[in-house]
Amino acid sequence: MRSYDTDTPEAPARIVVAAVLADSGLDKAELQLLERNSVIPRLGMSPEEFDRVVHEFCDDMQIVSLRDHSGQLALDRETIDQLLSDVHSPNLQMSLLGILLDVVSADDRLSPGELTVVSQAMTRWGLELHAVSSHSKPISRSPKT
Numbered sequence: 001m002r003s004y005d006t007d008t009p010e011a012p013a014r015i016v017v018a019a020v021l022a023d024s025g026l027d028k029a030e031l032q033l034l035e036r037n038s039v040i041p042r043l044g045m046s047p048e049e050f051d052r053v054v055h056e057f058c059d060d061m062q063i064v065s066l067r068d069h070s071g072q073l074a075l076d077r078e079t080i081d082q083l084l085s086d087v088h089s090p091n092l093q094m095s096l097l098g099i100l101l102d103v104v105s106a107d108d109r110l111s112p113g114e115l116t117v118v119s120q121a122m123t124r125w126g127l128e129l130h131a132v133s134s135h136s137k138p139i140s141r142s143p144k145t
Helices: 010-021 030-036 047-064 078-082 090-105 114-124
Strands: none
Touching: 010 030, 010 047, 010 078, 010 090, 010 114, 030 090, 078 114, 090 114
16 A cells, blocks of 8 residues: 555545445445535545545555455555555644544444444554543644654
8 A cells, every 4th residue: 555645635535435435335425524514625625536536446456455355445444554654744644533433333333343443543553532531623644743
């Protein structure tokens, strides 16, 4: 799976894409949530840039993903961890977790794949649900050193 520079807009966008696709498809409710909550601009991306990340992610999925028991493509924990490792900023992690929680609850169903992405993000980043700040704030990034 390709890698993006740490804390660039593509890094969290790819994690959002992983959450959207974790239940094996583009769900209308999830896409509407991305638009309604202005997630793409909050990530610092244009719709075209986000679409590019979606396409790159799908290309990568065909190469690195596994097939689950139903034959659908799924990411393993190691690959999800690789995606999460590209986001270092604590503020970005907190905002992104809020976005992920919104995305996976948009269709009122929590799939095992969605649960894996969210729980791994919480574990990797050391975050707890009660600590998630308001999702409506813009994503803030730490300045590069």
